Amino acid sequence: MTAVAAVPTSMKAIVQDSYGRPDQVLRLETIPVPVATGDEVVVRVHAASIHVGDLVSIQGEPVIARLATGLRKPRNRVPGTDIAGTVVAVGNAVTGIRTGDEVFGWCAGAFAEYVCAAEDHFVPKPAHLSFEQAAAVGVSASAALQLLRGRVRPGQKVLINGASGGLGSFAVQIAKALGAEVTAVCSTSNMGTVRSLGATHVIDYTTDDFTLGSERYDFILDNAANHSLSRTRRALTADGVLQSNNGTSGGRWFGTMSTVITTAIMSRLTRRQAGPSIKFPRREDSVALKSLIEAGAVTPLIDRTYPLPETARAVTYVGMGHARGTVVVTVDTTDRDKQETTS
């Protein structure tokens, strides 16, 4: 538990009032600090991480996603979802968290000095992790866990296509922790990284195509969707299952919606195709991930960090689709930390 300074009334945050390119729509502003009521807590953010969905909310593309984020402009002015930090205020109905607790979890408005969300969005930070690492355990880690747990069994051959990114780097470690023999597909420069995460076999997609190889897999998690579903299913064993996971491309209006619809239909027609992969973070996932991290089975992989004012650059980098692990935004807490140690 950390000593807590008085909560200020205003804070620095990244805001956006329209959709568009991160460098055109994101700016640093001073806005009010949110206030915790009922079961909510206010967390002083030390670090926030970026996942592919944040990019969608900032750009407003694919346009169909605006049904969830706001039709004409973003419903939440402050983007971002995943954070780690210190609890500085609690609502009167909060029972499980105290001020000073170091936590990680999800919320709306992560790219800010303070966030406010229901207490069940946060769990205690594993003591040995830095705030940057803990912030990386977000939506992507939670989705990787939901897509693999209960589906992958010990001894199975599992292939992760798109193994080195924000979601893939967690998926390799989780599949390994579930007892699978993991084959990771990535580009040449990431081969060593995915091996160090636990992959037994590595396929370099720039020189080899796993759909044309002779190896067959019990489970494929496809984060890249660079082949048709039927072609990818050819790499499965007779009882194998393909879990398509959105993919990184798609048109401006509907994005990968056609893949989502096709997987929904195909999953009704064949047991070898799992249904759509859209997952939302849950407390039980954060708790399970914390256990895996404390057991040494999972370690968040950080590609690089950017200070809060450079969030637009960080998001743009994630949008290039080749992050090695997770990209993290650090919030400068130096002044406030000084106040805490002298108070």
Ligand SMILES: NC(=O)c1ccc[n+]([C@@H]2O[C@H](COP(=O)([O-])OP(=O)(O)OC[C@H]3O[C@@H](n4cnc5c(N)ncnc54)[C@H](OP(=O)(O)O)[C@@H]3O)[C@@H](O)[C@H]2O)c1
């Ligand atoms: N189900 C959910 O709720 C959920 C949650 C989060 C994310 N997602 C989806 O998961 C997917 C991956 O997310 P992410 O965070 O890992 O993205 P990311 O951090 O941008 O990583 C993308 C990965 O794709 C790899 N890649 C690019 N082209 C490839 C190819 N031709 N063959 C194989 N791999 C290729 C990249 O590897 P190299 O750098 O080596 O090229 C990189 O590892 C996205 O489609 C995202 O929308 C789903």
